[in-house]
């Protein structure tokens with residue numbers, strides 16, 4: 642059985658996926674970052690963790706075959722297919738204060754609200770409960786002198802990643818609504834998510 646989830650440009654969604662399911666995320670029009678968080682469906686205090694994943698991989702980069710770890714160091718998701726190979730998990734989700742403080746744009750749509758809102762249906766009711774995301778397709782290269790940058794993703798229309806769930810998970814995603822500086826081609830666009838249960 643396959644569920645399809647449409648994520649309009651600049652908006653977010655949340656969904657459940659059982660262990661063994663494959664979650665395919667398609668950047669329909671290209672150049673779009675997708676913030677992604679996940680929780681253990683059986684214990685919402687265990688979340689997908691960038692810092693644990695970096696420790697386990699001993700790398701700043703994930704690629705096809707990488708296993709993404711939880712906040713308790715357990716395998717949570719595996720990146721099994723990746724047509725782009727450019728992702729970030731060092732930069733937090735954009736939020737209201739980011740737009741208010743850095744761009745004088747309070748009230749701008751933001752990834753944290755995009756994920757926290759839909760997660761309410763799964764009992765995850767506050768933005769503080771949303772962990773730091775993996776930013777799939779986000780292009781945040783480490784540049785000269787160890788500094789970091791955020792530029793537009795190189796993804797072309799239809800590029801995809803496929804994640805395999807290694808436990809029952811609740812996920813949230815946000816098509817990043819940042820349209821003031823590069824990062825999403827200045828025009829946030831849609832994602833399509835397919836959740837395909839095993840068997």
Ligand SMILES: [Zn+2]
Nearest residue numbers: 735752817818
């Ligand atoms: Zn964002």
